Amino acid sequence: xxxxxxxxxxxxxxxxxxxxxxxxxxxxxxxxxxxxxxxxxxxxxxxxxxxxxxxxxxxxxxxxxxxxxxxxxxxxxxxxxxxxxxxxxxxxxxxxxxxxxxxxxxxxxxxxxxxxxxxxxxxxxxxxxxxxxxxxxxxxxxxxxxxxxxxxxxxxxxxxx
Ligand code: MG
Numbered sequence: 001x002x003x004x005x006x007x008x009x010x011x012x013x014x015x016x017x018x019x020x021x022x023x024x025x026x027x028x029x030x031x032x033x034x035x036x037x038x039x040x041x042x043x044x045x046x047x048x049x050x051x052x053x054x055x056x057x058x059x060x061x062x063x064x065x066x067x068x069x070x071x072x073x074x075x076x077x078x079x080x081x082x083x084x085x086x087x088x089x090x091x092x093x094x095x096x097x098x099x100x101x102x103x104x105x106x107x108x109x110x111x112x113x114x115x116x117x118x119x120x121x122x123x124x125x126x127x128x129x130x131x132x133x134x135x136x137x138x139x140x141x142x143x144x145x146x147x148x149x150x151x152x153x154x155x156x157x158x159x160x161x
Pocket of ligand 1: 012013014037041042043046
């Protein structure tokens with residue numbers, strides 16, 4: 001029987017603010033700026049969850065965990081990953097791979113790529129070779145280029161049973 005493979009896409013943008021802890025991909029990165037948000041602002045995990053949920057045909061992250069719900073205030077986004085995986089497992093789906101692009105002037109991701117890959121792989125229960133994380137700058141263009149925001153795009157491949 002042919003495997004039922006589905007692709008999902010997730011995009012998340014957060015403002016960057018000075019003095020804000022910079023949590024990306026489930027780890028704390030040393031940085032003068034960090035993403036703000038109702039939860040901990042971890043745009044990598046938000047985009048990755050949305051990509052997986054989309055591939056599995058499930059509701060999106062914002063509907064599952066609304067930002068007007070006090071239960072999600074300052075929430076550790078790793079919990080969103082645990083709940084996303086539980087929903088996928090309930091549906092008979094598993095993550096096969098994740099490819100992630102982070103557009104930001106700051107922080108520079110290169111020194112942290114390996115650690116982010118390992119963290120995201122553990123959270124989505126795949127081997128590290130099935131997760132990729134790439135950093136891009138925006139050539140000084142727009143709000144990302146001015147360092148006011150960062151945007152993460154994630155693509156997930158999910159197998160449904
Ligand atoms: Mg978000």
